[in-house]
Amino acid sequence: MRRVASDHSQHAIMHRSEERMMFEQELDSASQRLRQSLHQLDVPIPDQIEWMPTPFEGQWGFGTNACFLTAAAEARAGKKVSVPSRAQEIAETVLNDLGPITGFTRTEAEKGYLNLYIEPTQYANRVIDTVLDQGESFGSGDPKKQQVMVEYSQPNTHKAFHVGHLRNVILGGAMSNILEFAGYNTVRANYIGDIGWHVIQWLWCYLKFHSGEEPKGDRTRWMQDIYTEAVQLIDDHPEYEAEAREVFARWENDDPEIKRIWEKTRNWSLEGFNEIYENLGEQFDVFFYESEVEKPGKVLVEELIEQGLAIDERSIGGPVVVKLDELLGLEAETYRVLVILRSDGTSLYATKDLPLAIKKFKEWQIDKSIYVIDVRQSLYLKQIFKFLEIMGFKQGADCYHLSYEIVNLPGDVTISSREGTIVMFDDLMQEAFKRALWIVEDKNPSLSVAQKKNVAEMVALGALKYPMLAVDNNKVATFDWERALDFEGQAAPYIQYAHVRANSILNKAASIPHHVPSEFELEVQEISLLDQISRLPDEVKRSAENYKPLTIANYAFDLARTFSEFYQHCPVLKAEKDVRAFRLRLTAATKQTLANSLRLLGIESPEVM
RNA sequence: GCCCCUGUAGCUCAAUGGACAGAGCACCGGACUUCUAAUCCGACGGUUACAGGUUCGAAUCCUGUCAGGGGCACCA
Numbered sequence: 001m002r003r004v005a006s007d008h009s010q011h012a013i014m015h016r017s018e019e020r021m022m023f024e025q026e027l028d029s030a031s032q033r034l035r036q037s038l039h040q041l042d043v044p045i046p047d048q049i050e051w052m053p054t055p056f057e058g059q060w061g062f063g064t065n066a067c068f069l070t071a072a073a074e075a076r077a078g079k080k081v082s083v084p085s086r087a088q089e090i091a092e093t094v095l096n097d098l099g100p101i102t103g104f105t106r107t108e109a110e111k112g113y114l115n116l117y118i119e120p121t122q123y124a125n126r127v128i129d130t131v132l133d134q135g136e137s138f139g140s141g142d143p144k145k146q147q148v149m150v151e152y153s154q155p156n157t158h159k160a161f162h163v164g165h166l167r168n169v170i171l172g173g174a175m176s177n178i179l180e181f182a183g184y185n186t187v188r189a190n191y192i193g194d195i196g197w198h199v200i201q202w203l204w205c206y207l208k209f210h211s212g213e214e215p216k217g218d219r220t221r222w223m224q225d226i227y228t229e230a231v232q233l234i235d236d237h238p239e240y241e242a243e244a245r246e247v248f249a250r251w252e253n254d255d256p257e258i259k260r261i262w263e264k265t266r267n268w269s270l271e272g273f274n275e276i277y278e279n280l281g282e283q284f285d286v287f288f289y290e291s292e293v294e295k296p297g298k299v300l301v302e303e304l305i306e307q308g309l310a311i312d313e314r315s316i317g318g319p320v321v322v323k324l325d326e327l328l329g330l331e332a333e334t335y336r337v338l339v340i341l342r343s344d345g346t347s348l349y350a351t352k353d354l355p356l357a358i359k360k361f362k363e364w365q366i367d368k369s370i371y372v373i374d375v376r377q378s379l380y381l382k383q384i385f386k387f388l389e390i391m392g393f394k395q396g397a398d399c400y401h402l403s404y405e406i407v408n409l410p411g412d413v414t415i416s417s418r419e420g421t422i423v424m425f426d427d428l429m430q431e432a433f434k435r436a437l438w439i440v441e442d443k444n445p446s447l448s449v450a451q452k453k454n455v456a457e458m459v460a461l462g463a464l465k466y467p468m469l470a471v472d473n474n475k476v477a478t479f480d481w482e483r484a485l486d487f488e489g490q491a492a493p494y495i496q497y498a499h500v501r502a503n504s505i506l507n508k509a510a511s512i513p514h515h516v517p518s519e520f521e522l523e524v525q526e527i528s529l530l531d532q533i534s535r536l537p538d539e540v541k542r543s544a545e546n547y548k549p550l551t552i553a554n555y556a557f558d559l560a561r562t563f564s565e566f567y568q569h570c571p572v573l574k575a576e577k578d579v580r581a582f583r584l585r586l587t588a589a590t591k592q593t594l595a596n597s598l599r600l601l602g603i604e605s606p607e608v609m
Numbered sequence: 610g611c612c613c614c615u616g617u618a619g620c621u622c623a624a625u626g627g628a629c630a631g632a633g634c635a636c637c638g639g640a641c642u643u644c645u646a647a648u649c650c651g652a653c654g655g656u657u658a659c660a661g662g663u664u665c666g667a668a669u670c671c672u673g674u675c676a677g678g679g680g681c682a683c684c685a
Contacts, residue, residue, distance in 0.1 A: 055628060065627060065666090072665045083665030111628055112665085156685080196685075319683040333611055339683045349685060378613060379680055405614080405679090412678090443647065459647085471622065474614055476678070483621075483634090488647055490622085490633040497647050505644050542625070554623065557632080568640095568649045587644095609647075 021541075022127065022534040023118070026103030027051045027062060030116060034066060037097045043090065044073035053531065054115055058524035060531045061104070061117035067091040068112050087112030120522045120530055124582070125515065127534045131589035132512075139536035139596050141183035141544070149187040149360055150176045150402075152372035153282070156193035157269035158202040160224035161276055162422040163479050164407045164415045170468040170602065171404055172372040173282050174549040177600045182544035187364055190284045191356070192273075194266050195291045196347075198227065200251060203262060204244040205230030218426055220272035223265075228420045248346060276425055280461070281602060286364070290352050293359065297351035301341045309391065310340060319343045324383060327390055338383040353384050354391075361395045368398050370547070375403040375474060402547050404473040410480055423479060432460035435485045436493075440609060447608060455609045462492030462603040469553040469601055490557055492603050495594060498560035498567075499605045502591035505572050505584070512588045513581040520579060525566040529586060532562045533593045540600070549601065556597035563590050 031049040038045045046069040051062040071086035091109035101107060105119035131138045152172020155161055172188075180186040193199075205226055206213075215222040234240045250258045277283070301320055304310035310322050319342050324335035340350045360369050371381060381401040388396025408414060415422050436456035440447065447455065464484060471477060487493040506512065522530075536555065543551035572583040595605040 050625085052625075052627080063628080068627080068665055075665070081665095087665070113628065193685075198685080313683095321682065333681080336612095337682055342683045344683085346683090348683065375614070376679060377685080380685090382613095403614090439647070444645075467621095472615095475622085476615080478621090480621095486634080488634085491647090493647055494633095497645085501645065501648085508644060546625090550623085554632095557623095561632085564648060565650095567644080571644065573644050609645085 021537055022130070023062065023103070027116075030101050030104070031064075033098055033101065034064070034094065034114070037094045038066075038070060038090075040097065041090070041093060043070050044077070046070060046073075051116075053535070054117070058527050059117060060120055060123075060527050061106075061115055063110075063113040063115040065113060067094070067109075067114055071112070084112050120527045121519060124522065124526075124530055124586070127530050128585045128589045129515075131533060131592050132585070135592060136596060136599075138592060139540045140181045141537070141541055144183040144185075146368065147185040147187065147364065147366045148179050148368040148370060149189050149364060149366045150179065150370045150372060151189040151191055151288075151360075152176075153277075153284075154191045154193060154373070155269075155273055156196070156198055156417075157266045157273075158199050158223050159227050159269075160417045160422050161220050161273065161425045162415055162417065163425065163428060164422075166425060166428075166464070167404060167407050167468045167477060168372055168374070169277075169280060169282055170465045171402070171473065171549060173280070173602045174465075174469055174552070174600065175370070175372065175402065175547060177602060178540065178543050178549055178552060181600055182540050184368075184544070187286060187366065188282075188284045189286050189288060189360070191288045192270070192290065194269075194289050195251070195262075195294060197248070199262070199266075200248045201230040201234060201244050202227050203251075203258065203265070204240070204247045205233060206265065207247070207261070208243070215268050218272075218424075219268050220276070221424055221426065223269050223272070224417060224420075224422070224424075227417065231418050252346060279429060281604070288356055288359075293352040293356045294347050296355040296359075297347055298341070298345075300355050301351060304340070304391070314343055314345070317343055322383075322387055324386060324390070328386075335383050335386055336379070338380075338387060349380070350384065354388065357384065357388055357396070357399065358393055361393075361398075368400065369395070370400050370402050372402045372404070375405050377401075378403055400547070402473070405476045407477045407479050410478060412478075415479075428464065428484065429460065431481070432464055432485055433457060436460040436463070436487065439487060444609065451608065455606050458604040458606045459487065459493050459496060459609060462496055462598070463487055465601065465603055466492035466495075466553065469549045470557070472550055473548075492598075492601075493609075495556050495560040495598060496603070496606055496609060498563045499591055499594045499598070500607065500609045501567055502563065502587050502594065503607050505587050506591065508573055509584050512584055516578055516581040516585065520582075523566075523570050525562070525569045526583070526586060529562050529566045529590060532559050533589055536593055536597065543600075552597055552600050556594065556601065559590070559594060559597060563594070566590075 034049060035045055046066050049064055049066045051064050054061040054063045067087040067090040068083065070090055071081065071083045074086065075081055075083050088109060088111065091112060091114045094114065095107055095109050098107065101116060104116040105122065106117035108115040108117065150172055153165070153169045155165055176186050176188045210226060234244060247258065251262065301310060304322070305312045305320065309327065310320050312320050314320065319339045322338045322340055324338060325333065328335065338350055339348060340354070342348060357369065360366060373381065378401060385396045385399045388399070406414070409421065409423070413421055433456055436459040437452060440452050440455050440459070467484065468477065470490065539551055539555045543549060570583060572580060572587055575583055598605050
């Protein structure tokens, strides 16, 4: 899994010159001159010279640690020096030697770092022009000629759609948006669990106790209620399990009655899911179904047995297994054993995941296959990917498990549709909407009813999505009503509010000036804002390379905060003519950058709220 | 027994191996006749679980310990 990630970043480094980083050219030529200067000093030259934004508030610049690397190399070569002071010495010498550097108005040797500062007035217009010219595409990467498939959501029919599922959809959706924006051709895939033991239990219960009934009200909830009932009954009455197993056998034998009811009830779930996706603003390019890969899977299992890769233990009452560690000649337990078919010949996840993985690559010509699946399936996916390779399907190495931790309820209660400890998506959405509507009525009563509802929907949805993206994937999230409905502080509404304020200023101005000579001194808040805006392209790149939407979630909030500070300290409309014009343009650029960032997270940017 | 993840401010969480570890919440004190106060400003708050190691430099990498969570043959 790691290898996939690092291959990916190597690729990106190779094509770095194609990227549209804001100060790429200036930094590249600065690096070259730095190399020459170090060469003249006859000191070791680092392989790579990296530039990072300087950490000082209100100053816009980049620093490099190159002199540390050089001094450390000298020390390793036997020279008796204190590395930090030697680094500072080298930095100072180099600085003298270099003189002025194109594109930077101030250079500095500080604590061993070599810092190059950007004169804000010189580049302010460049940043703003870039944003305003590129508009919605500001921050995007150049096309990579690589096709990536992201499989996410994967709901089970005949079951609930709850907040645990939400984390998956939100994460997968945002990851897809970011990859696409970063320049990859992105295929959004859903994989519906429309068959399996859970479906059979449901069908058994339906046939026995609810025959002929139709869903009432919220379909997904109705489906879940029957599922919970089925599990309960089978747990309490062991004899029912045999009955349900019979239903399974009938399904396996293509019993027309069972198939008919299965199809009908399955569709109820699918319709319910589609409503949810519509609400969430999610769209998929392709739907795979477990039911469609089940038979190919069984055929594949037979082939694997013939090839001697899988061991058929059915004759002694066992399942069909793959002994991965044995196949790989590994002593230590690593991949363990993968069961690919039940002893009664019915299918398992693995039966279906193997053919599906191959189908994805063959039918969609993808280069990477990403699986957004919770962390508990890490070993399982590791097994699948490795076994694909063993089977001779090399692209197993191009599969990547984007794992995330589960969502718990307060008190460490695990969400379980089996046990009915769930918060339904629909309840959550309605509650959030109600709350958002109440607040918008309080804050902005002059809006029309339609506007208020529209705003409330955007705000509620953003508020639900953002917390799922603003924590690291591998941290357990606790779902808490109070926090989910808190629209203040570090939350989507804060970011949306910044967008609204920017919009409000722009609306009050007659127009956005095309170009202004920014030859006055800029405020600290203006410099920070320009700096922040200019970082988006790099953040997008990093987010895509590391498969981390969190990067963008953090960025969006930081940008909003920087803008709020600017808003507070720098009047726009009442400022003197040139300053006013400049700030209007800066505000327009911020609005665009905020909107682009939020869009990547799957969050809408209201014009008013 | 083996493997994976987590441990950072009272709470929830950030932080490309870099400069002084930052936000939000909570608490305390300020700012609305001024571009929307869903905001801003200030104060408070830290032995980054612990012990070693690598490195010029470690919250970050390595080893070990402790604590919590998850996974490991027919669940998904």
